[in-house]
Amino acid sequence: MSEPKKVQGDLVLSHVTKSFGDFTAVDDLSLTIPKGSFFALLGPSGCGKTTTLRMIAGLEEPTSGTISIGSTDITDTKPYERPVNTVFQNYALFPHLTIFENVAFGLRRRGIKNVDAEVERVLNLVELSHLKSRKPGQLSGGQQQRIALARAVVNKPALLLLDEPLGALDLKLRRQMQIELKWIQTEVGITFVHVTHDQEEAMTMADTVAVMNNGRIEQMGSPAELYENPRTVFVANFLGQSNFIDGSIEGTDGDNVIANLHGVRIVFPKTRNNANGKAVKVGIRPEKFRLHDAGSSAAGNVLTGGIITDISFFGVSTQYMVEMPWKQELMVFEQNDGGAPDLAKGDAVTLSWEPQFTFALDGTDPSQAK
Amino acid sequence: MALAHAEVGNKAHAPKKRAKRIAYFLLAPGLTWLLIFFAFPLINLAETSTKTPAPTFETGEFVQTFRFSNFVDAFVNNQEQFFRSFLYALIATLFALAIAYPLAYAIAFRSGPWKNLMLILVVAPFFTSFLLRTLAWKQILGAEGPVVSALQFLGILPPEATITATAFSVILGLTYNFLPFMTLPIYASLDRIDYRLLEASGDLYANGVTTFRKVTLPLSAPGVVAGTLLTFIPASGDYINAQLLGSPENYMIGNVINSRFFRVVDYPTAAALSFILMATILVLVVIYIRRLGTDELV
Ligand SMILES: Nc1ncnc2c1ncn2[C@@H]1O[C@H](COP(=O)(O)OP(=O)(O)O)[C@@H](O)[C@H]1O
């Protein structure tokens, strides 16, 4: 029986590194997760998400760096001493215990005598109270997932860690559980750290998303911020699709930067410039482009001389592939709301977009599309 | 829709029948084996157990008289050995459990790259015969052996005392001989435990000891049950250990059956004793499994 430390506050990882032999799984990671927030750690498989969570849970020891909650340093405490609970990737329910006892496990270990009311309350929260005398083996994947959540939530930890908890569920159940998880988080007010490689999941659920790549945080922010203003090619490509046009910066004009893209001058706000030198990769999301018949005038940044090479109809929108004079194909999404001209393959077109939708990345950014 | 359903139903039916036939076919060798090596000898034994000596009083000649009181006589005359058999077997089982559990635990969780080697070492004694190993113990524990000399030198054992020909050495022999039967099933059940369950337990505020009590031990219960049965059952019928490491004072029921059969040539009593032994073990095993509850045997 060990009472976890009664600590509250923001979770702070400070210069945390984890190496396995000479392989660095987590590389000098520093981040602050505000108390009560729904935080998503998003990244491709193998980028170090699970390792990060395991270090927070105490199941893995950082090679260097410190982890603290509020002002309490928990780096050297045992897992059972931390006010942290985990919903494991594979659920890890105890097969020999009933659902009730699985959920009561943490409470009993802390010496709480009357667990019935609490267990019942949490089982009701996940709507599985009627299954409490069953064994985990008799539950479906989705039900097991909810029990794993209940087993963690019942302890009212300062921090709840979720390691791809929806990974094994089919798409429909996944979407449903995403909504439920979000609702439960608001209900219990616990800080959730949710690990996922599904960008849609991270974007719809989290207040703050940290995009992780090769053991490092590439960028952190609200879902909208990450989508609208990604600072690296990796982030831009991990969250949706983008067009990148190579160019060079020529100067500034008030709050705007002037850049030259294959002989065409465009502008974008200084606040959206992430280029270190003159070389720049100008990023435009496909849905930000407007298509016009060649020769017609357009406002904002304008690229002329495009030829439509392919059209795919998606229902809500249509995707056009447009070949530019410098032989680059750009992707354009147009809403099927009658706003776009009637176009066919081979038509000459002009592209335009609002300068504030531009995100300018460093021209030497080596990241490749995912 | 209904049509499609019916069709699926029909199709599913035929393979089911065939699967049943295949199942019987696959079971056949096992059933034949059981019949030849278990049922026939058992019937033969049952028949012998109620016989009485032939009127001619020729050695080894018996006639069927359905004398069921053979059983009563056999039991009453050998109560002491029966009791001793189960007592020794029980103590040996407990000792074996006490040694095997930590051993199996170490192999399953702590042996790292040495796992396979350690498993081989556990079964290595099987490469020599049971009899030979027990004889070796007789040497080791004997009056001239290293153990006695050492203990006498240290003054722990008085000069004239021996270790062989005592209950201690018989139980030691039993424990030693059946240790692998205890270790392997426990190892198998421990090895199957998902390591992440132990992590989950730690995550839910259980320290190492509590995790062992609440997760590891219950999950290894099937192995413990199998191991104790595999040790207790053969140990209670054993006679080699008592014969080589004990004295007539330590004889178990196996020794009595052995001597009734081969030396006194009293087949009916030997048969009756065998039956009583078998029935008692069966009853004990049933009680044991019932008491543990089938729940534990996930
Ligand atoms: N115990 C370990 N020993 C060696 N390498 C490991 C260990 N755990 C994880 N790794 C490696 O660290 C990297 C990050 O793993 P992980 O954190 O599980 O990634 P993610 O959860 O993001 O998919 C992977 O390349 C993985 O192979």
Ligand SMILES: [Mg+2]
């Ligand atoms: Mg992972």
